[in-house]
Amino acid sequence: MTRPLGVILAGGLATRMGGGDKTLLALGGKPLLAHVMARLGPQVAGMALNANGDPSRFARHGLPVLGDSIDGFVGPLAGVLAGLDWAAGLGADRIVTVAGDTPFFPADLVDRLEAVSAGQVHPLVLAATPRGDQITKSMSRSGAIRHPTFGLWPVALRNDLRAALADGLKKVVLWTDRHGGREALFEEPGDPFFNVNTPDDLRAAERMLAPPGAAR
Structure with a gap:
């Protein structure tokens, strides 16, 4: 089986960062997007970026830029739909999405999402982490926090998703639960899906990026 295509979701408003493109903020001397x-690159067959507005601001990164096809900011599902439409045009059957402000997600994210999808007619899996002290290897939704921007999505359901968004759906898990979505549990130390929402988060990411023993 060929690897899925990858879509980096960067269509958010970045209000807690003061607006603008979080993915273009510098981290360790490079844009967040570069990290x-x-x-993601080694894990997928190709990549695109979901972002709205003038695509030329991302030109140096050499990615196709996919704008939302749904009017108004309706959340990450609009970016997922844009990615599914792009993948359909390339003849692909699935995509993996990641958040553009999360530079330290697992290097085996795609393999683990795909492993959990085994046996599904339409592969649909969200990443999850344990909630509080309820650390368990089970896939129980009651014991895990889902990360809806990190998921495996089937191209075959893109028109169903389009119709759901047109009807006003915004909550990712309502749609994934409707279609038998599963969870891939990540129990790495720390927070494997740490994302940069605020200036303090960016400073924390700089510390996380520093090599062991370096001054912080």
Whole structure:
């Protein structure tokens, strides 16, 4: 089986960062987007960026830029739909999405999402982490926090998703639960899906990026 295509979701408003493009903020001397691309690239067959507005601001990164096809900011599902439409045009059957402001997600994210999808007619899996002290290897939704921007999505359901968004759906898990979505549980130390929402988060990411023993 060929690897899925990858879509980096960067269509958010970045209000807690003061607006603008979080993915273009510098981290360790490189844009956040460059870190995300370097981590996702080896895991997928090709990549695109979901972002709205003038695509030329991302030209140096060499990715196709996919704008939302749904009017108004309706959340990450609009970016997922844009990615599914792009993948359909390339003849692909599935995509994996990651958040553009999360530079340290697992290097084996795609393999683990795909492993959990085994046996599904339409592969649909969200990443999850344990909630509080309820650390368990089970896939129980009651014991895990889902990360809806990190998921495996089937191209075959793109028109169903389009119709759901047109009807006003915004909550990712309502749609994934409707279609038998599963969870892939990630129990790495720390927070494997740490994302940069605020200036303090960006400073924390700089510390996380520093090599062991370096001054912080």
